[in-house]
Amino acid sequence: MSVDTRISSDALPVQLASDWLHASAGASGAVVLFSGLVRDERGDVSLLALEHYPGMSERVLAELAQQVMAVWPLQRVLAWHRVGAMAPGEVIVLVGVASAHREAAFEAASCLMDLVKTRVPLWKRVQGAGGMQWVDARDKDLAAAARWADRFPLPGQ
Amino acid sequence: MSVDTRISSDALPVQLASDWLHASAGASGAVVLFSGLVRDERGDVSLLALEHYPGMSERVLAELAQQVMAVWPLQRVLAWHRVGAMAPGEVIVLVGVASAHREAAFEAASCLMDLVKTRVPLWKRVQGAGGMQWVDARDKDLAAAARWADRFPLPGQ
Amino acid sequence: MTVTVLYFARFREQLGRDQDTLALEGVDTVMALRQHLAARGAAYADVFAGSGPVLAAVNEVMAHAGTPLRDGDVVAFFPMLTGG
Amino acid sequence: MTVTVLYFARFREQLGRDQDTLALEGVDTVMALRQHLAARGAAYADVFAGSGPVLAAVNEVMAHAGTPLRDGDVVAFFPMLTGG
Numbered sequence: 001m002s003v004d005t006r007i008s009s010d011a012l013p014v015q016l017a018s019d020w021l022h023a024s025a026g027a028s029g030a031v032v033l034f035s036g037l038v039r040d041e042r043g044d045v046s047l048l049a050l051e052h053y054p055g056m057s058e059r060v061l062a063e064l065a066q067q068v069m070a071v072w073p074l075q076r077v078l079a080w081h082r083v084g085a086m087a088p089g090e091v092i093v094l095v096g097v098a099s100a101h102r103e104a105a106f107e108a109a110s111c112l113m114d115l116v117k118t119r120v121p122l123w124k125r126v127q128g129a130g131g132m133q134w135v136d137a138r139d140k141d142l143a144a145a146a147r148w149a150d151r152f153p154l155p156g157q
Numbered sequence: 158m159s160v161d162t163r164i165s166s167d168a169l170p171v172q173l174a175s176d177w178l179h180a181s182a183g184a185s186g187a188v189v190l191f192s193g194l195v196r197d198e199r200g201d202v203s204l205l206a207l208e209h210y211p212g213m214s215e216r217v218l219a220e221l222a223q224q225v226m227a228v229w230p231l232q233r234v235l236a237w238h239r240v241g242a243m244a245p246g247e248v249i250v251l252v253g254v255a256s257a258h259r260e261a262a263f264e265a266a267s268c269l270m271d272l273v274k275t276r277v278p279l280w281k282r283v284q285g286a287g288g289m290q291w292v293d294a295r296d297k298d299l300a301a302a303a304r305w306a307d308r309f310p311l312p313g314q
Numbered sequence: 315m316t317v318t319v320l321y322f323a324r325f326r327e328q329l330g331r332d333q334d335t336l337a338l339e340g341v342d343t344v345m346a347l348r349q350h351l352a353a354r355g356a357a358y359a360d361v362f363a364g365s366g367p368v369l370a371a372v373n374e375v376m377a378h379a380g381t382p383l384r385d386g387d388v389v390a391f392f393p394m395l396t397g398g
Numbered sequence: 399m400t401v402t403v404l405y406f407a408r409f410r411e412q413l414g415r416d417q418d419t420l421a422l423e424g425v426d427t428v429m430a431l432r433q434h435l436a437a438r439g440a441a442y443a444d445v446f447a448g449s450g451p452v453l454a455a456v457n458e459v460m461a462h463a464g465t466p467l468r469d470g471d472v473v474a475f476f477p478m479l480t481g482g
Contacts, residue, residue, distance in 0.1 A: 102267075
């Protein structure tokens, strides 16, 4: 069992992520890899910038990956998130898992994405016609993350 | 909107599939790629062989991909299936989609895999300690596919 | 009429052949063809009158028991699908 | 006691700064600190007494209104998270 998480201001190498997940082949029968990309919104977005809370973002991302590993039978979990400035079409986030079973693989990858969107201290803004604008949290993302609330209780002091 | 399906006796190139799905980036915000691999079952399986019904297998796979494209808002759908002899760790099947939204991407990819498992004329056997054995259909796969029965009615004359 | 019958996977192995070309009289549905085949001998009876599920396609489209047969049809019989 | 307060994203921009180091008396929870900050001026009032949600972390762990503060703590305030 192996977890690889990182926050990076460099372009995320999709192939490296894919290769690492496939390297547990034999034990694993299923690999699911999700890529989140900067959408151009039909030309309305020319740049996306992601701010994070250095230190906390890395720690939370690693904890979420470990928690997902504890809920589903997974051989590998990967979560790489980019920060800084990105152009449309570039990869913002890679989340992937390797598992013996495809149901677990799909569910775990989907869950980890929902948690990454709502629990890692990251904030997005986009450069469009009206200048640089902070992106609002979407109710849909909060609802998606709420599905996992019982298995992934929010930390808090 | 673009669909790429194939049945092949050659090794499936994961990177090529990934690259093709990511090439709709900009319009797409989400790529999900599933790889199904030959499991070694802790050493019990040394070889897997897949037989198909040539002609029908290609046609059904292409139809399923088109049907999935019609149900979810997808830019690209890919379904590549290998036939013939394979070793543990090798890729049996690649199913992937590119979409504007991750919920659609996860759901469509998961659905297409369920359909590929139960509707394409393919039969698996494995070489183990007891010789070459045909693999039985799993109730779990049939139940997973049944989830989509209303949106994907079975064809029939 | 004449139909081509294809056998796949376990059925092909049990029958020791991958196809038959049959001249038929009064066999006009998939179910009737299956009964006709079951009477051809022990191996055929095992496949077509046994307890395991028998799937059929006519001209590469999934068929059911009542699917009608016409001259020149290609009928395939096979066990449950196990791809992916 | 002394706490370091960090501001992220929209809050950082609204305040025109990314942190403050504050010497505090009788401010012993996250909510008390938030009220203390809201009284520091117009921009602070907009952020800390406005209508938008304010999230907080104490020493890099998500906190709530009642989370106690201790000397040397690092308290971060930020809007809703929008990664992924």
